[in-house]
Amino acid sequence: MRIGQIFGVTIIVDVSWLFIFALVSWALGSSAGPFHAIDVTPGVRVALAIGTALLFFASVLLHELAHSLVAKSQGIPVKEIRLFIFGGASSLTAEPKTPLAAAWLAFAGPLTSLVLAVICGFAAMGLGTAAPLGVVLAYLATANAIVGVFNLVPAFPMDGGRILQAIVWAISHDRMRGTRIAGRVGVVFAWLMIAYGIVSVWFQGFGTGLWFTFIGWFLLLSAQGEERQAKLQVALRGHSALQLAVPAAATLAADTHADTALKLMLSKGVRALPVVLGDRFVGLVTLGDFTHADGPSLEETYVTALMKRDHDVTAIAPSADASEALAILGKTGFHQLPVVDLDGMFLGFVTREGVIDWLAHQREPQVQAALNHP
Ligand SMILES: [Zn+2]
Numbered sequence: 001m002r003i004g005q006i007f008g009v010t011i012i013v014d015v016s017w018l019f020i021f022a023l024v025s026w027a028l029g030s031s032a033g034p035f036h037a038i039d040v041t042p043g044v045r046v047a048l049a050i051g052t053a054l055l056f057f058a059s060v061l062l063h064e065l066a067h068s069l070v071a072k073s074q075g076i077p078v079k080e081i082r083l084f085i086f087g088g089a090s091s092l093t094a095e096p097k098t099p100l101a102a103a104w105l106a107f108a109g110p111l112t113s114l115v116l117a118v119i120c121g122f123a124a125m126g127l128g129t130a131a132p133l134g135v136v137l138a139y140l141a142t143a144n145a146i147v148g149v150f151n152l153v154p155a156f157p158m159d160g161g162r163i164l165q166a167i168v169w170a171i172s173h174d175r176m177r178g179t180r181i182a183g184r185v186g187v188v189f190a191w192l193m194i195a196y197g198i199v200s201v202w203f204q205g206f207g208t209g210l211w212f213t214f215i216g217w218f219l220l221l222s223a224q225g226e227e228r229q230a231k232l233q234v235a236l237r238g239h240s241a242l243q244l245a246v247p248a249a250a251t252l253a254a255d256t257h258a259d260t261a262l263k264l265m266l267s268k269g270v271r272a273l274p275v276v277l278g279d280r281f282v283g284l285v286t287l288g289d290f291t292h293a294d295g296p297s298l299e300e301t302y303v304t305a306l307m308k309r310d311h312d313v314t315a316i317a318p319s320a321d322a323s324e325a326l327a328i329l330g331k332t333g334f335h336q337l338p339v340v341d342l343d344g345m346f347l348g349f350v351t352r353e354g355v356i357d358w359l360a361h362q363r364e365p366q367v368q369a370a371l372n373h374p
Contacts, residue, residue: 001013007065009065009081010079010081011080011081011083012080012082013083014082014084016084016085017084017085019085020085020086021053021057024053024056025049025050026049028053028139029045029046029049034138034139035049035132035135048132048135051136052136055136057083059144060147062113063110063112063113064083064088064090065112066112067090067092067105068081070108071092071096071105074097074101074105076095077092078091078092079092099169099170102162102169103163103166106159106162106163107159112148113144113145113148113151114144114145116144117142117144120137120140120141120144121141121145123137153189155182155186156179156183156185156186156223156227157223158219161182161185161186164185166178168181176230179227180230183223186222186226187227189219189223190217190220191216192216193213194216196209197210197212197213197214197216198213200212201213236321236323240319240320240322241316241319241321241325241337242318242319242339243358244325244355245318245349246354246357247348248272248346251275251346252264253276254276254302254303256275257298257299257300257301257302258290258306259298259299260303261273262287271287271335272284274338275303275304279345280344281310281315281338282304282309283304283310283313284307284308284313284338285306286308286335310340313338314337315338315340316337316340317342326352329351329352337350
């Protein structure tokens, strides 16, 4: 769900965020919440709870915006900020170039949270906790302090993990080594959280224990994914999408009948084929497109009626980074990414199988070293 743009960065709210928003609002408005002690009507209490939850998520957004603005100042384009059940995430399209830049980029978020905590804390002290606004600010101070401190834990995927990575990188002049260490610490930290969660479910029942387990599990998956991603990125460094592309098993002329196309795809054992008009790429037809075909029989239908048209197909330029192609496959879940040049010529597909094959056959020591590290 796209909610808008700030400083040219698209803000996306995931559906899972609504769940955590409802949970936080409910916890704030409940009889155990912070507004219980002050003398307000139930209606006002609910409004205060929802308002406070919104302000808390605005603080999380500010934390992410701080990362994004520092990234932009370093010349790294920011695709989007996504708010989801476990907080926020900024997707950057490139990596910082120096350890100092990486450390500053990572530190900007927690710094923002801690500054917000201090400002809200002082304001709350000024107002006193008898005033509704004082309670709101006191809650925001605590919540931002927790977000800031938690994110400084030196483990992937927390910001502190990125700071640790930058420090190791600065000392050893080896970014990969920093990634490995921060990733390893991340895995250990995640397991500790899961263990703590399980123990507290055992002794205190569900609730926070279950929550800790879920967060730990999410952190574990992120830390492992981060390690894998880093290895691949190093291995693919300096290679273009075109270098990794594999030719299509065949190309279909635009006037091919659908039944001929389907028979060809089944006989070649492929999921997708490009459709061309002369030399130009005009669309992509996948096996799934045939299942939606109704109306005239396949013998009477042209493949162009079933295919996804070129401007609806996600494609990549031949000179783009190989790791970018892989990232798109990962994000979209597509099986193949067409490589199409500026003149609209189809040059091949980047597929996951193709990338694995390419990696396996690489003799370059740089690629092998990146993949063989434990
Ligand atoms: Zn952060």
